[in-house]
Amino acid sequence: MATKQKLFMDACKKKFKEEPTDSSTKYYCFGGWKQSKSKVEFQKTAEAIAKKRGIPMLNEDIGVPLGQRSWMPYQLSHTDIYAEADDLHCVNNTAIQQAWDDIRRTVLVGLDSPHQTIERRLGKEVTPETITAYIETVNHTMPGGAVVQEHMAEINPALAYDSYVKVYSGDDELIDEIDPRFVIDINKLFPKDQAEQLKKAIGKTLMQAVRVPTIVGRIMDGATTSRHAAMQISMAFISSYKLAAGEAAIADFAYSAKHLSINMGTMMPARRARGPNEPGGIPFGFMADMAQSDRVHPDDPGRAALEAVALGAAVFDQVYLGGYMSGGVGFTQYATAAYTDNILEDYVYYAIDHIKSKYGGFCKLDPKDMDKLMKLGDEINSYALEMYERYPAIMEAHFGGSQRATVAAASTGIAGAMATGVADCGLNCWYLSMLQHKERTGRLGFYGYDLQDQCGSANSFAYRSDEGLPMEVRGPNYPNYAMNVGHLSGYTGIPKAAHVARGDAWTANPLVRVAFADPALVFDFANVTKEIGRGALREFQPAGERSAVIKG
């Protein structure tokens, strides 16, 4: 056991009066729900609403008596922000919503194909000037501006201020000639080595990062994003290149925008009751690419993995499974364990130190050496479980076994990924953690852990499409993962860990990676826990609000 100061100590001291090592405390003496500021606020609000509408609603005295133990605040990991659990519920937290909004409203649409259509089929010239003129036009149409009909309703720009289109490419010369207001500048936003990797991978392709208005995604659905983008892109082409609205070539623009574009989420089966481009369809590698910590903090691979975990927890566990599986419960307590109180932080940084001191650093462990991989997994997992046993404060902070199972397995998985540089090795370590956890403590998580976590060792290296995939392209809809909350956060962190350890500039897709480096996004994907914390403090300003069209 390491003797260093534990990273969770500050949170423990703020959460509980007792020493973190104390195994006894007092209960039933804290005044119930009234010890919680947010519960008091909720009760007062609900009473006023009930009076006004004549129908009772939330009543904190119904059901189990809340607040029988000390009401714990939660520290957003690697920040100084403390919040109440209520303020981390995805329905109460505008930052969490905006993280998902920004993902859902993004579609990447290449300009190479339409430029070929314009040049080869229509015989018109495409130059940096015409490209800039087009982008200026599409920045008018994308938020809902009209360009083709003279008598047309438009979207109030105050409702759609977050909608725009920017471009990026690996071709520095081309980018230099485009109005910089419309460019996501890889050279400026990424450290030099990452920028070089990204530009090489993207090549001369000119890609549009399209952001449809947040409010559109909220009113309609994720599948609408590419449709909205396709219509507005087509209109912008018609206007900027003076094309005929009815000519057959226009269909090519719409077709390529709808069907050759990159949605953030793949299609799920109908039984999931969601269209394409919904969170259940986002591959873990895409989500890892959206998390931008390693762009801003390139020397802190631990933070990179942890921020990816946080983003996965918020979007996959809270927004997606919190609704799809649990309805209004939101899985708040469950998912936030992975990004609060610096508990997973402590385990991950312990793992990094351990890999450096015992395994020669990142990517030095031979991925084929199963015995060494298991040894590492055993060491990190044992550390994580031991911390829960030595520090009753963190055991109580993670009072659900599913929280502990996720956090222990995430740290073990991240360790395996970093030590080998292979995400699938990390996933294998995740399952080792689960088996050992169950064996050691005689308990694990909820029923779901009996399914995937007991058979996961067997499919962790499977690449056949009905059994498995590389971890980078698995996602929440991978068969065993579709109904297992608490896992998807760690599953996002594992591929991220493998690729940051390798020094890669991206995890699964360089185009996604660059698109989410854009500082014009409402949510800052380089500071996930901080943003969620600002949401909890009610300081985050989301897009998509309707107040601009409401009197008073």
Next chain:
Amino acid sequence: MAYKRQFYPGDSIPAKNRRRYMDPKVKLKKLRDVPMDDVVRIMGHRNPGEDYKSIHPPIEEGKEPECPIRKLVVPIEGAKHGDRVRYIQFTDSVYFAPISPYQRAWMYLSRYRGVDTGTLSGRQIIEVRERNLEIMAKEMIDNETFDPALTGIRGATVHGHACRLDENGLMFDGWQRYQWDAKKKEVVYVKDQVAIPLDRKISVGKPASQADLKKRTTIFRADGVDMREDKEVTMYGLRIHKLRTLGGYQPWAFKE
């Protein structure tokens, strides 16, 4: 060669206890005798003396379809009578409770017929025909797998297994279904499984000492017996993982 049933590897105290609890030939020690009527009251499914509610006529009265499995399987008493399926659910503290949820599942399935168990991190539910359930429930409350302070009988609002213990050494319960009787130094139930107040307090006896619990527990812990101290248990876990990893869904095909 006749197969000799094995239960669990290892020579540590938790490993031995796991074997003992699972092995149906081992008679578990009876540590208390809570009257059957009180067990029925704590479970709260029926009042003592009340008839069992049935969901179908006694099997002998019904016309069973022709079925070889039905001929093979002798119905348990509750099934014969058409009883409802009812439950008891135990929450087991992480602080050296005598048994933990997975070991409960293994024990139930090894010792009883006609049961359906569900295992979570803190709690373990067992569902079975009502008259059989009552017999089982009494055994489980009376025997060494139960500790009044560290084992909770909870139908709803079950968490608390990972919370610290209160000043009397009791596991947290949001409903306070049980209390500490300072005079008798015993734990008494004041509410049933789903927290409906009981007409009178029901004692489930005195909690065991930590030293005693450490001898009885199935839980490996760093401040007790660390799992890694038991080489065979550790090896067994790693071997399962390795075989599944390298052999996929055909672990037997992998040759070490």
